[in-house]
Amino acid sequence: MGPLEGIKIIEIGGIGPGPFCGMILADMGADVLRVDRAGGGSPSIVPNLILNRGKRSIEVNLKSPEGVDVLLKLCESADAIFEGFRPGVVERLGISPEECMKRNPGLVYGRMTGWGQDGPLAQASGHDINYISLSGALHAVGRKGERPVPPLNLVGDFGGGGMFLAFGIVCALLEAKKSGKGQVVDAAMVDGSASLMARFFTFKYRGKFKEERGSNFLDGAAHFYDTYETRDGKFISIGSIEPQFYKLLIEKTGVDPDKFAMQMDDTKWPELTDDLARVFKSKTRDEWCEILEGTDVCFSPVLSISEAAEHPHNKARKTFFEIDGLMQPAPAPRFSRTVPEVRRGDKLRCNAMDVLSDWGFAEDEIIDLKEKGELPVCSVASKI
Numbered sequence: 001m002g003p004l005e006g007i008k009i010i011e012i013g014g015i016g017p018g019p020f021c022g023m024i025l026a027d028m029g030a031d032v033l034r035v036d037r038a039g040g041g042s043p044s045i046v047p048n049l050i051l052n053r054g055k056r057s058i059e060v061n062l063k064s065p066e067g068v069d070v071l072l073k074l075c076e077s078a079d080a081i082f083e084g085f086r087p088g089v090v091e092r093l094g095i096s097p098e099e100c101m102k103r104n105p106g107l108v109y110g111r112m113t114g115w116g117q118d119g120p121l122a123q124a125s126g127h128d129i130n131y132i133s134l135s136g137a138l139h140a141v142g143r144k145g146e147r148p149v150p151p152l153n154l155v156g157d158f159g160g161g162g163m164f165l166a167f168g169i170v171c172a173l174l175e176a177k178k179s180g181k182g183q184v185v186d187a188a189m190v191d192g193s194a195s196l197m198a199r200f201f202t203f204k205y206r207g208k209f210k211e212e213r214g215s216n217f218l219d220g221a222a223h224f225y226d227t228y229e230t231r232d233g234k235f236i237s238i239g240s241i242e243p244q245f246y247k248l249l250i251e252k253t254g255v256d257p258d259k260f261a262m263q264m265d266d267t268k269w270p271e272l273t274d275d276l277a278r279v280f281k282s283k284t285r286d287e288w289c290e291i292l293e294g295t296d297v298c299f300s301p302v303l304s305i306s307e308a309a310e311h312p313h314n315k316a317r318k319t320f321f322e323i324d325g326l327m328q329p330a331p332a333p334r335f336s337r338t339v340p341e342v343r344r345g346d347k348l349r350c351n352a353m354d355v356l357s358d359w360g361f362a363e364d365e366i367i368d369l370k371e372k373g374e375l376p377v378c379s380v381a382s383k384i
Contacts, residue, residue, distance in 0.1 A: 001029040001338065001339075001340070001341055002027065002028040002029025002030075002331070002335070002338055002339070002340035002341065003028055003029060003335055003338040003340075004025060004028040004029040004030040004170075005029035005030075005338065006029075006031075007025075007029070007030040007031065007079045007080070007173065008030070008031045008033070008077060008078045008079050008080075008359070009022070009025055009030050009031065009032045009033070009078065009079060009080045009081070009082070009169070010032075010033050010034075010035055010071075010074055010075065010078050010080070010081040010082070011032055011033065011034040011035065011055070011081075011082060012034075012035055012081070012082065012083035012084070012085075012090075012095075013034050013035060013036035013037065013057070014083070014084040014085075015084075016051075016153070016157050016158075016161075016162075017084065017112060017157040017158055017161035017162035017165070017189070018082070018083070018084040018112060018162065018165075019034075019049070019051035019052060019162075020051050020157075020158050020161075020162035020163075021082065021110075021112070021161075021162040021163070021165045021166045021169075022034060022051070022052075022055060022082075023050075023051045023052070023053060023054065023055075024162070024163070024166050024331075025166055025169070026053065026054035026055050026342075026343070027053075027054060027331035027332075027340050027342060028331065028340050029338070029340060029341075031056075032054065032055040032056075033055065033056050033057065033058065033074070033355065033359065034052065034055050034056070034057035034058075035057070035058060035059075035060050035071060035074070035376075036057060036058070036059045036060070037059070037060065037061070037062050037063075038059040038060055038061040038062075038067070038376070038377070050326060050328045053323065053328075053342055054342050054343045056355055056378070057378060058352050058355055058376040058377065058378055059376055059377050059378075060376045061374065062093050062094075062095065063093075064374060066369065066372055066374040067374060067376075068093065068094045068095060070356075070369065070374070070376060071095050071100075072095065072099060072100060072103050073103070073359075073360070073361060073365070074359050074360075075100040075103045075104050075107055076103045076104050076360060077359045077360035078104065078107060078359075079106075079107070079108065079173060079176075080107065080108035080109070080110060080169050080172070080173060081100060081107060081108075081109055081110065082109070082110030082111070082112065082165060082169060082185075083095075083110070083111060083112070084111075084112045084113065085113075086113065086122075086123060087111075087113065087117050087118070087122050087123065088123075090111075097109040097111075097184045101182055104182070105180075105181060105182060106176050106180055106181060106182045107182040108169055108172040108173055108176060108182050108183065108185065109182065109183070109184045109185065110165050110168060110169045110172075110184075110185040110187060111184060111185065111186055111187065112161055112162070112165045112187045112188075112189075113187075113188055113189070114126040114127070114130065114131045114156070114161075114188065114189045114190060115131070115188060115189075115190055116186060116188035116190065116191060117186045117188075121134075127153070127156075127157075128150075128153035128155070128156035128157040128161075128189065129150050129153070129156070130156075131156040131160065131161075131188075131189040131190040131193055132151075132155045132156040132160070132189075132190075132193045133148075134190050135156075135160070135190050135191075135193040135194035135197060136194065136197055136200075137155050137156075137193045137194070137196065137197050138150065138151075138155075139211070139213070140197075140200065140211075140213065140216075140219060141213070141219070142213040142214065142219075143213060143214045143220060144212065144213055144214025144215060144221065145213075145214070146213070146214070148213065155193050155196060156189040156190075156192075156193045157189065159192065159193065159196055160189045160190070160191070160192025160193030160194075160195070160196060161187065161189040161192055163192070164187050164191070164192035164195070165185065165187035168185035168187050169185055171185075172185050203216070215266075217241070217264075217266075221266065221269055222266070222269050222273075223269050223272040223273040223275075223276050224238060224239075224240040224241060224246055224249060224263060225238065225239050225240070225241060226238060226273060226276075227302055228276060228277055228280035228281075229277070229280065229281060230280055230281065230283060230284050230285040230287075230288060231281055231282060231283055231284045231287075232284040232285060232286075234284070234285035234301070234302070235285070235301075235302035236280060236285055236288050236289075236292075236299065236300070236301050236302060237299070237300050237301075237302055238276075238297065238298065238299060239298035239299075240297055240298050241298070243263070244296065245296050245297060245298050246263050248295060248296050248297050249297045252291060252292055252295065252297055253276065253279050253280075254279070255275060255276065255279060256275075259272070259275070260272060260275075285301050288301075289301055308320070309327045318330055321342075323342065330342075351378065352375055352376045352377055352378055353366050353370075353375070355376070355378070356369075356376070
């Protein structure tokens with residue numbers, strides 16, 4: 001199994017970036033147990049939700065002392081736990097880092113929010129679009145003279161949030177192996193998306209970045225780094241940045257080499273973009289694939305998610321795979337020895353008594369919970 005085999009992680013049920021963090025940890029072999037609040041109407045409880053693959057899940061009544069104690073008992077066997085509530089919520093529930101670490105001093109406690117655990121906005125509502133607005137990322141995305149364009153919710157929620165939280169948890173787990181002590185990981189989407197902008201801060205300090213959309217060579221202003229429509233109404237992408245790749249672009253498209261000679265003269269970019277647009281509009285996307293794909297022009301067709309799963313390169317690498325009729329991205333990255341394998345939810349035992357037993361509960365403790373009517377139940381999202 002994957003490199004995190006043997007690591008036990010509790011995911012407090014949530015939406016979006018939290019389940020994504022749990023998914024990539026489970027993809028890497030961790031035993032991820034998602035705990036949903038019983039009767040809470042958690043939006044994470046959705047059948048066939050890909051972000052829940054590889055996990056088991058139970059519902060626990062966190063409004064009762066017995067339910068809280070169940071979670072704290074689970075923490076005794078866990079390596080890490082993470083949640084995505086606003087600051088202060090887990091404290092009110094009685095499952096704060098302090099309470100959990102009393103049971104397990106080596107526990108890593110991940111906390112993911114949009115704004116962070118402190119600061120003037122810590123208690124404010126928000127979504128991906130707001131966090132990347134504050135970090136400077138959204139301002140840079142879009143065409144010149146037009147509104148900023150939300151890049152789905154990839155930059156804040158999943159890149160700056162879920163992925164940074166998973167990275168932070170693994171870092172803290174490695175440190176805990178040396179120190180024997182757990183710690184809190186404060187993963188804020190505004191911080192993570194700001195970190196993703198590091199290279200553009202470098203460009204800014206070198207005087208090579210204009211703080212106006214559509215004015216830089218990586219934001220669609222340059223003719224050699226942009227998307228173009230083809231004759232059949234589809235699109236292709238060009239990234240011919242390096243001189244040798246740019247020279248090949250000129251050769252393959254048949255444009256005037258003298259006119260296109262001054263690659264980095266940004267005053268000529270609009271005109272050269274128009275010239276390339278006319279050229280690319282002369283053939284279909286498939287025809288351009290025949291001419292350019294696989295060359296050093298740095299070319300790709302712009303594919304929909306349905307088309308991406310069928311592309312020969314992605315099929316050869318098994319970048320996408322199917323579970324129960326659902327095509328989805330495969331675990332990434334790849335490993336030479338500890339190869340990740342997605343464990344299907346419906347192949348895992350999801351009897352609550354089995355889950356509790358696997359996580360260190362004694363038989364008499366399980367019986368006592370059952371008699372009190374506090375025995376957790378398995379939530380429907382445990383099946384992919």
